[in-house]
Amino acid sequence: MKPSIFVVIGFLFFFSCESKKEISTIDSIVPLIEPTLIMGIGRVEPEQKIIKLSSEVNGIVYKVNCQAGDRVKKGDVLLELTHSVEDAQVQVSRAQFNTRQADLNTLKASVEAATIKMENAKLRFARTKNLAEQGAENKQQLENVQTEYASAQKEVERLQASLQTAQMQLQELQSQILLNQFQTSRKIIRAPQDGMVLSMDLSPGAAVQAMSSVAEFAPAGYTSVLAEIDELFADQITTGMKASIRKQGQLDTVASGQIIFTSPFLKKKSLFSEGGDLEDRRVREIRIRLDSTGLLFGSRVECIIQNNP
Numbered sequence: 001m002k003p004s005i006f007v008v009i010g011f012l013f014f015f016s017c018e019s020k021k022e023i024s025t026i027d028s029i030v031p032l033i034e035p036t037l038i039m040g041i042g043r044v045e046p047e048q049k050i051i052k053l054s055s056e057v058n059g060i061v062y063k064v065n066c067q068a069g070d071r072v073k074k075g076d077v078l079l080e081l082t083h084s085v086e087d088a089q090v091q092v093s094r095a096q097f098n099t100r101q102a103d104l105n106t107l108k109a110s111v112e113a114a115t116i117k118m119e120n121a122k123l124r125f126a127r128t129k130n131l132a133e134q135g136a137e138n139k140q141q142l143e144n145v146q147t148e149y150a151s152a153q154k155e156v157e158r159l160q161a162s163l164q165t166a167q168m169q170l171q172e173l174q175s176q177i178l179l180n181q182f183q184t185s186r187k188i189i190r191a192p193q194d195g196m197v198l199s200m201d202l203s204p205g206a207a208v209q210a211m212s213s214v215a216e217f218a219p220a221g222y223t224s225v226l227a228e229i230d231e232l233f234a235d236q237i238t239t240g241m242k243a244s245i246r247k248q249g250q251l252d253t254v255a256s257g258q259i260i261f262t263s264p265f266l267k268k269k270s271l272f273s274e275g276g277d278l279e280d281r282r283v284r285e286i287r288i289r290l291d292s293t294g295l296l297f298g299s300r301v302e303c304i305i306q307n308n309p
Contacts, residue, residue, distance in 0.1 A: 004135045038236060038307050042227030043271055044299040047289060048219040050198065054211050055081060061206045068199050072191040079202065079214055083187035090180040097173040105238035107163045114159050125149040144157065193221040198297065223281055224292040225257065227286050227303045231266050234284035236263065236307055243288045244304040255295055261287040272300065
């Protein structure tokens with residue numbers, strides 16, 4: 001006799017319930033298991049990050065002093081925009097400054113001479129006054145000497161006022177020179193610190209827009225990997241953990257390092273986000289300082305982190 005349809009349905013229902021219990025039990029156990037290896041995807045870059053150099057002003061490229069791959073020192077001139085107008089303004093200001101400086105020196109000499117003349121007039125006035133009090137000198141002579149002394153005082157005061165004005169004008173010209181030199185310096189792009197020029201695609205005659213990138217620069221120092229760790233393992237990452245680096249899709253270790261930074265928050269994938277990534281997935285950003293510097297900046301790598309108990 002064939003089993004009834006109700007017996008078959010009941011058996012399937014019982015089996016389905018037992019399977020769900022088993023799956024539920026497994027799901028409750030899995031989160032308690034911590035992996036010994038955690039993998040993240042990262043990008044090789046300088047620890048101090050790549051700097052995009054830009055010009056503060058518009059201009060035309062006059063001279064290029066470097067090319068991609070050149071190592072430079074802080075302050076080295078990498079690129080110059082035309083600055084002939086600014087140079088001319090500096091020269092004019094310096095010429096005016098030198099002229100005013102000569103006038104100032106002449107005024108100083110005049111003040112010194114007038115001061116000596118005033119002191120002599122003061123002595124004559126004092127001597128004549130003493131003689132007049134003794135009756136040895138007449139009143140008219142005393143008045144003449146007094147007038148001469150007063151005139152000498154006025155001349156010193158006049159020259160001192162002119163000297164003060166000349167000094168203020170000289171300071172203004174000095175400030176103008178500094179301003180013109182600053183305008184020239186804005187047309188010169190220098191290395192912000194020791195490092196390497198990663199890109200320099202401009203040539204003489206090219207137009208440059210203000211605040212647009214003219215070169216990429218890698219500061220000297222450690223090479224690092226900026227990586228993203230999935231939120232499932234984010235709280236298991238701490239600074240000081242060791243990591244092995246391998247090229248994506250390969251098994252050979254090409255570098256090793258140590259985690260020196262862990263982001264305090266989760267964020268959306270940004271390094272290598274794909275269009276099909278789920279929007280609700282979050283990652284934790286970390287930075288790994290490498291022991292060697294053989295990898296090219298911008299390389300996409302896999303980071304294998306040792307999660308030892």
